Amino acid sequence: MALSATVVAVSPGMAWGIDDGTAGQAWTAGVVRLEPLSGSAGLTVAGTGTFRGTIEVRRNGGGVAVVNELPLEDYVRGIDEVPPSWPAAALQAQAIAARTYAAHKVMSKEARWRAVGADICATPTCQVYRGLDAERRAQGYGWLPAVEATAGRALLSGGSPIMASYSSTANGPLAMSQNGALAMANEGRSAGEILESYYGLRPTPARGRLPGTIKVALVMSAASVRVSSGGAFRVVDGTGRELAASGTGDWRLAPAGDGVRVMPPDDYQPPSAPPMPVVATEVAVAAEPAAARRPARVVTASGPRPSPGLWGLVALALVVGAGTAAVRLPQRRAA
Structure with missing residues (x-):
């Protein structure tokens, strides 16, 4: 009989949402940082002002705090x-x-x-x-x-x-x-x-x-905040893991559980994904012990990542026959 297996590689610890045409994308992290990519446009916190450097948002009480580093x-x-x-x-x-x-x-x-x-x-x-x-x-x-x-x-x-x-x-x-x-x-x-x-x-x-940098509390607690910029910026979590490689427009951040939920503009389009890093080299599929009428056959396929922030590689193995079949996937490395 034929068995199928799907293998998906996900960046560990990341919460993500799929844009299926019915809901916007979003990410959740304990701390969220918005970092300008270039230029001197600064980052604007709605109702507060425009600032050089990085904007950091974290949970504080029932709301979120905003810090400028x-x-x-x-x-x-x-x-x-x-x-x-x-x-x-x-x-x-x-x-x-x-x-x-x-x-x-x-x-x-x-x-x-x-x-x-x-x-x-x-x-x-x-x-x-x-x-x-x-x-x-x-x-x-x-x-x-x-x-x-x-x-x-x-x-x-x-x-x-x-x-x-x-x-x-x-x-x-x-x-x-x-x-x-x-x-x-x-x-x-x-x-x-x-x-x-x-x-x-x-x-x-x-x-x-003297210290090289300083962190300034702009907002101690707000139900939500909006951050925008005249230039591009990237969004990372508190560990530096990238959530969005290049953002523009008006982004909303609000409390979510013990962390912060990041919601990009409705028209946000992530940049094209670079080649995948190596995520898996072998998939083994065990078939039911049935009499084999022809040799085992394995078919593999790979595709683009399902959503921003998610590195995906999907391998579909179809095995006909008895015993165990293994297939070595081609390695794909980032440039």
Whole structure:
């Protein structure tokens, strides 16, 4: 009699959905990261802003949290604490204070934001961060030049960044008044003099003592979020496993079990699959002990992956006759 067998190779641990024309594709993972592939378009979190770097979404309570991971210097560019038209010395003092404060938060591992995998928040509770929206607002003014002129400089004590607090009206110790810094800059004082008057320290080159990246909590908990971009991005899970190689448009992320469900736009079309890696080399099929009237016959066939994120190879073996038949499949390797 004839037996048939189907063999399908699936990337381990991945949840996936088949696009059968009746429902959209979706993936589920504990942590989801959206990573720009190129350019400076940034990633837009609906209702929050547009940001450089990576957007990370994870479950938090009954909703999802959104975290922006990016280089520390790019983060400082997106700070929006004072008018970008202020005098250069006041802006440079602000940039150094903001960089120092952020570095201290990363290195102190404050538990409050660690619950969502972040180092700092984006609100006045920490310091106001608006990403590319702040950069665009500052174009033509002095803020971005001030950040660039002070890159890598910070206030250190014992070789580590201090907790460089500041506010509009603070007045030390170890807290800078932003309005006071403006007044001192208008009097001709330098950024170093302004900072020393409040913190008792002069800024120093500190690249080797500062973290390279920072994670900013943009949203602590939301029922769902939408992320889009003017350029392409890829979607991976928390281990770096690729869920979507190249995405565009408006993607929705929402809680699902203990993780996050990722839903691409309805018109999402995955890129063409590259050649399959080796997934199997032998299939054995045992037939019922019946009298064979002709030699065993095996037919194999392979096809494309059934859905995005799923590496598939299907082998159909048809065996006629008694005993056991084995067939060696041709090896197919990725380019």
